[in-house]
Amino acid sequence: xxxxxxxxxxxxxxxxxxxxxxxxxxxxxxxxxxxxxxxxxxxxxxxxxxxxxxxxxxxxxxxxxxxxxxxxxxxxxxxxxxxxxxxxxxxxxxxxxxxxxxxxxxxxxxxxxxxxxxxxxxxxxxxxxxxxxxxxxxxxxxxxxxxxxxxxxxxxxxxxxxxxxxxxxxxxxxxxxxxxxxxxxxxxxxxxxxxxxxxxxxxxxxxxxxxxxxxxxxxxxxxxxxxxxxxxxxxxxxxxxxxxxxxxxxxxxxxxxxxxxxxxxxxxxxxxxxxxxxxxxxxxxxxxxxxxxxx
Numbered sequence: 001x002x003x004x005x006x007x008x009x010x011x012x013x014x015x016x017x018x019x020x021x022x023x024x025x026x027x028x029x030x031x032x033x034x035x036x037x038x039x040x041x042x043x044x045x046x047x048x049x050x051x052x053x054x055x056x057x058x059x060x061x062x063x064x065x066x067x068x069x070x071x072x073x074x075x076x077x078x079x080x081x082x083x084x085x086x087x088x089x090x091x092x093x094x095x096x097x098x099x100x101x102x103x104x105x106x107x108x109x110x111x112x113x114x115x116x117x118x119x120x121x122x123x124x125x126x127x128x129x130x131x132x133x134x135x136x137x138x139x140x141x142x143x144x145x146x147x148x149x150x151x152x153x154x155x156x157x158x159x160x161x162x163x164x165x166x167x168x169x170x171x172x173x174x175x176x177x178x179x180x181x182x183x184x185x186x187x188x189x190x191x192x193x194x195x196x197x198x199x200x201x202x203x204x205x206x207x208x209x210x211x212x213x214x215x216x217x218x219x220x221x222x223x224x225x226x227x228x229x230x231x232x233x234x235x236x237x238x239x240x241x242x243x244x245x246x247x248x249x250x251x252x253x254x255x256x257x258x259x260x261x262x263x264x265x266x267x268x269x270x271x272x273x274x275x276x277x278x279x280x281x282x283x284x285x286x287x288x289x290x291x292x293x294x295x
Contacts, residue, residue, distance in 0.1 A: 030274070037268035042261040055268035064244065065252060065269070071159060072248040072273075076227035078163045079170075083223050084216075086167065087174030092204065094175070095182045105179070109172035116169070120236035123165040127151040152238055155245035162246060166233050170226065174219050181215030182208065217288040221281055228277050249273045 037056070040049040059065045090108055094101045111119065126133040129150055138147035151161040185208065193203045209216075231250035234240065240247035240255065247255070249269060257266030 033267045033270055036264055037271045039264040041264045043263035055265045068247050068249050068252040075159050075163055079166050079227040080223045083167045083171045084174055084219055087171045088178050091175045091178035108175055111169045112172045116232040119169050120233055124237055153242050158246045162233050162237055177215050177219050181212045185211050221284050225277055
């Protein structure tokens with residue numbers, strides 16, 4: 001009994017530094033944000049005026065804020081679906097014994113190692129209407145109509161154009177998780193399916209994909225969280241423009257806090273976004289883990 005108490009005490013001592021840092025740099029700032037979300041503050045003055053729920057009420061009555069929330073969900077759905085579909089497809093292709101598959105894995109994962117600043121400027125150059133990569137490519141192919149498309153200046157295309165850059169940088173991470181999941185599946189399952197006359201597609205659909213359920217859960221939850229809180233790509237590529245066509249919740253929070261110095265309202269928007277991400281993550285985990293049990 002005494003040895004167990006000593007073990008618990010030692011465990012607490014080992015965890016204490018991490019817990020202190022977690023409280024100082026995570027818990028305390030979140031609590032501070034919640035407090036300031038009920039105030040009217042410009043971020044500079046020492047005068048902080050309490051306004052109760054006014055900031056939250058304003059969010060639900062402001063069309064621009066609700067439109068930003070809608071764009072956030074639209075971008076997240078596009079990125080999450082394409083990122084996981086491409087990651088799963090590439091993982092399936094590289095799970096077979098093909099020549100140079102290790103090099104291909106490294107190449108596909110490499111964009112994820114780049115700075116977001118580099119990725120943003122690279123894709124700005126690709127989309128540039130002035131001798132950009134896409135413009136030159138489509139012009140060389142005689143596709144003048146596509147060459148004339150303003151990928152980052154068209155309000156109907158800008159979110160998807162930014163989403164493409166996000167997918168290009170992050171699908172390699174999803175691919176590696178799927179490959180790790182595939183390699184953990186015993187070959188006996190595949191052999192049994194082939195003996196029953198299953199085709200390659202049937203093996204993937206009825207054997208491999210169901211057994212990837214835990215990895216699928218991790219990938220979906222992480223990609224949804226990342227897409228909902230995305231800021232860097234949007235700010236660096238368009239700044240929320242043209243107009244407000246790519247202004248998502250994170251960009252709106254930045255604009256309100258540092259653009260017009262409404263830190264109280266900006267922190268209220270942050271709290272709302274955190275709450276949305278938390279609820280969605282818990283719901284996804286509940287549903288996807290229930291699917292794992294069923295499979």
